[in-house]
Amino acid sequence: MPRTKEAYRQIRQDRSEKLLAVAVEVFGRNGYVGTKIDDIAAAAGVSKGLVYHYFPSKEALFTTLVEEAASGTARLFQEALEQPGSAAERLRWLIAREVCGMSGDPQRFLVILQALISDAAPPQAREAVLGMVAHEEAAVVALITQGQRDGQVVPGDPHQLSLLLGSMVQGMAAAMATQALRPTLPTTESLVGLFILPDRTG
Amino acid sequence: MPRTKEAYRQIRQDRSEKLLAVAVEVFGRNGYVGTKIDDIAAAAGVSKGLVYHYFPSKEALFTTLVEEAASGTARLFQEALEQPGSAAERLRWLIAREVCGMSGDPQRFLVILQALISDAAPPQAREAVLGMVAHEEAAVVALITQGQRDGQVVPGDPHQLSLLLGSMVQGMAAAMATQALRPTLPTTESLVGLFILPDRTG
Amino acid sequence: MPRTKEAYRQIRQDRSEKLLAVAVEVFGRNGYVGTKIDDIAAAAGVSKGLVYHYFPSKEALFTTLVEEAASGTARLFQEALEQPGSAAERLRWLIAREVCGMSGDPQRFLVILQALISDAAPPQAREAVLGMVAHEEAAVVALITQGQRDGQVVPGDPHQLSLLLGSMVQGMAAAMATQALRPTLPTTESLVGLFILPDRTG
Amino acid sequence: MPRTKEAYRQIRQDRSEKLLAVAVEVFGRNGYVGTKIDDIAAAAGVSKGLVYHYFPSKEALFTTLVEEAASGTARLFQEALEQPGSAAERLRWLIAREVCGMSGDPQRFLVILQALISDAAPPQAREAVLGMVAHEEAAVVALITQGQRDGQVVPGDPHQLSLLLGSMVQGMAAAMATQALRPTLPTTESLVGLFILPDRTG
DNA sequence: TATGAATGAGGATTCATTCAT
DNA sequence: AATGAATGAATCCTCATTCAT
Known part of the structure; x- marks a missing residue:
């Protein structure tokens, strides 16, 4: 029954x-x-x-998840290059993707932020x-x-500008996580406008 | 013979x-x-x-401290006005004060960030x-x-720019709290440069 | 494979x-x-x-238990009626049941007494x-x-006599809880003799 | 300055x-x-x-106070004799004194009850x-x-009747400590009526 | 004598983790 | 693979007691 084995593997993968x-x-x-393990289990319905x-432990679960978020984000920078x-167009593309990802899935940026600011988080x-x-910096x-x-x-x-851009994205994610600030989401263009000069060719 | 009322008041004030x-x-x-209460006690040597x-509870201590940080920051905005x-000069003054405060006391911005992003923090x-x-927004x-x-x-x-500026400041504080990023502090001028047009009068 | 729902229900019921x-x-x-929660756990072997x-808290545990004791006792009064x-026979029946319950399970009366006299007990x-x-009064x-x-x-x-009877039962429970007084248990008849006139029909 | 010394002793005695x-x-x-030591201090205004x-400890304070209450009550029995x-008149006198003491100072009976029912109280x-x-029994x-x-x-x-009388007094004290039951205080006569036959001499 | 700041052991409660089924 | 009962270490908080003044 290799089929069954495969099916099991698939279930594992899906559940995971x-x-x-x-x-x-x-x-x-x-x-x-x-976050309690129970919270996650309840939210997942298991x-x-x-x-x-x-996952062998809460720590491993969190680490795995942050690593995935981080590598996903890192891939974005590679793609941008x-x-x-x-260069300006590629930078605009990158910012657009970040803003887009942030409004679609702000929690991803939040876990990254948390891994950074909390000493309690796994090293x-x-x-x-x-x-x-x-x-990102590079x-x-x-x-x-x-x-x-x-x-x-x-x-x-450039180093300082890079840091400022990164800070802004993180800060926006934090702001977005707060219900009270949801109404006014910044658009890609607002952000782009700060870093890229108006196109005088048009 | 007890100490004088004044002596007791002084002790309370100092310790507090x-x-x-x-x-x-x-x-x-x-x-x-x-954060454990023990951590704070140990750090204070008591x-x-x-x-x-x-402080009647961990919650009250945190709330007091966040309220002080928030009202201190709010005062800054009033002073800026x-x-x-x-307007540009006043905005520059405000940004300078924020950057300055942040490099001098980044933890103050961090507790504000934490009060925002952690659902466990006291409402x-x-x-x-x-x-x-x-x-700040206003x-x-x-x-x-x-x-x-x-x-x-x-x-x-202006609303979006305001949000972006605020996000950047928060994000920078988060970045600064991470040892690894300390080396490259953004200067006031980098930030100012993003929002204020170069002075063409000179 | 988990146990059946029924098995889990049974375990919960038993332990509870x-x-x-x-x-x-x-x-x-x-x-x-x-009473420390540890005392109860140790006594229960868990x-x-x-x-x-x-039980969500010591308070809830105590309250649940007092409510059960109280409703059990209240049922007795209803049954007596x-x-x-x-009327005399029914009163005698009630007193007999109380004395009997008290010698079999004096702690039940004690928790009721404690819920009454301790301001620290849950309201x-x-x-x-x-x-x-x-x-009871009614x-x-x-x-x-x-x-x-x-x-x-x-x-x-009748109101005063009712109060006296109730006081006596509570007081006896308190006395019984003290090892030193165990030897001399009052009988139903001693109590009955105070409130019910000798039967002159015999 | 023997006067001063005497005055100090007096102050000590009064405070105590x-x-x-x-x-x-x-x-x-x-x-x-x-009960917290602070509660007592606050209530005494010190x-x-x-x-x-x-008092060297909470335990000593409680013990002293229970001993005084107990010896005061024991003295009453001696006086009754x-x-x-x-005998009936003397018994009536005793009951009257107890009921009177109880309505005037129910807490005294309560501390006695507490010393009896709480294992946490000092042995x-x-x-x-x-x-x-x-x-009392004797x-x-x-x-x-x-x-x-x-x-x-x-x-x-007689032993059982004695126990019942004692129980009733303790139980009444407990009942009196509960605000809700204050309205209907039993009178001396209700109690006396249970134990002493109506005087047929009158 | 009198005060209240300071200590620390003790007890309630939470939650990551284990385990029998 | 799946469940939830069970454990116990960790943490918040209380309060009897000590002590410098």
Whole structure:
């Protein structure tokens, strides 16, 4: 019965992904320490014990989830570099994707933020985020530097601008997590407008 | 023979301030849930029990401290409005003060961030922060609107720009709290450069 | 494969009853404040944590248990009214049942007493007892009044006699809880003799 | 300055008595474990530390106070025996004094009850009460026995009647401590009527 | 003598994790 | 694979007691 084995593997895979997806939501809302395994199990509609069939510990679950979020985000930076077009266009593409991802799935940015600001969070999770941030730094600095050379990006130290852009995205995610601020979501264009000079070619 | 009333008052005042100062550090680093009363007591060099002589609960301590941080920050916005000079100059003053405060005392921004993003944090603390944010919104929108009329501030919806500026400040505080990112502090001028147009009068 | 729902229900039921039974003993002996959750857990042979699977708090456990004791006792008064025979016979039946219950399970009367005399006891527990006492008052006053009309019960204000009878039962329970007084248990007949006139028909 | 020394001694004595009086109230209302030293200090209008100048510990304070209550009550039994008149008259005098004392100072009976029913109370306090109860037993049994011989007291085993009388007094004190039951205080005569036969001489 | 700040052991409660079924 | 009962370490908070002044 290789079919059955395969089916089991599939179930495992599905459940595992379902749990991770649910866990991002819950951790994102309540933080690492503020989230109970029971909360996640309940949100996923399974028993507490089952979570331990898929992840050896709360720490491992959180770390896995942060690593996925971080590597997903890091992939974005790589993709941005590989986009066609000018540096400014690629930077705009990157910002658009981040704003889009943020409004669609703000919890993902929140868990990254939490891995950063909470000393209670597993060190491995923080390291994953720091690695991702290094990628971001490299990619954004490259794009900004090139864009400035092209006269399409605002002047200023590329490292500092990169940090400011990153901070803004994180800060926006934090703001979005607060119901009270939902009404006024910033658009891609507002953000782009701060970093990219108006196109005088049009 | 007991000490004088005044002596007792002085002791209470000193200890209370010491505890609040220490608590900002510890809460800022570890978050609301991640901080044990014992951590604060140890950091202040007193016993666990003494903390309860000064604050009725962990929740009250955190709330007090967030309220102070929020009202201190709100005061800043009021002062900015009352500064002399053009809107752009006043906005620059505000940003400078925020950057300065942030590098001097990043934990203060962190506790504000934590009151926002953690559902485990006391609701009263969150409300204090939301009130402060409303002040910020009002002040910054006013300055931006006026600055745009004067042609000194970048174009764009003032509400969105206000939110972006606020997000950036919060995000920077979060970044600063991470040791790994300390090296590259953004300067006031980097931030100012994003929102205020270069002075063409010079 | 999990156990059946029924099996789980059974376990919960058993443990719950065991815990309540044990808790009556321990609370009865040590009082509300003097009883530690650990004492109850140890007496039941389970861990401290398990108690919280069944009762949300010490307060809820105590309240539940007092409510059960009170409603059980209140049922007795109702039954007394519904007995066949003269008022005096029904009163005698009631007293006999109380004395009997008291010697079999004195702790039950003790927790009722404690809910009454300790300001630290949960208010809800006290209210349950007061409700039961009101039932008692009504039933005993009715029986005494009728019995006096029949010339079978000692003269005197029925309300006062009711209160005296109730006080005596509570006081006896308190006395019985003290090892030193165990030897001399009062019999039903001693009590009955105080309130019911000797039968002159024989 | 022998005068000053004497004055100090007087102050000590006064304070000590004041503290004991206040403590009876508070312990009576809240029980041994439910009473904090701070409660007593506050009720007496002094500082917490001062209580320890007069009593070495909470336990000693409670014990002292129970011993005084017990010896005061024991004295009553002795006095009853020494009264003039028939056994029935002396028994009536005793009951009258108890009812009177109870309505004037119910807390005194409550602390005695608490010393009996709470295992958390100091053993020495309980022993004082048990000693007093033995006195009571002896005195009341003597009076009842004599009274029955005179045909003035209800028939029945004197020991059991003594226990019932004692229980009733304790139970009434407990009932009186409950606000809800205050309205209907039993009178001396109701109680007397249960134990002493109507005077046919009149 | 009198005060109240300070301590720390003790007890209620939570929750990650284990385990029998 | 799945369940939820069971455990116990960790944490908040209380309060008897000590002590400097």
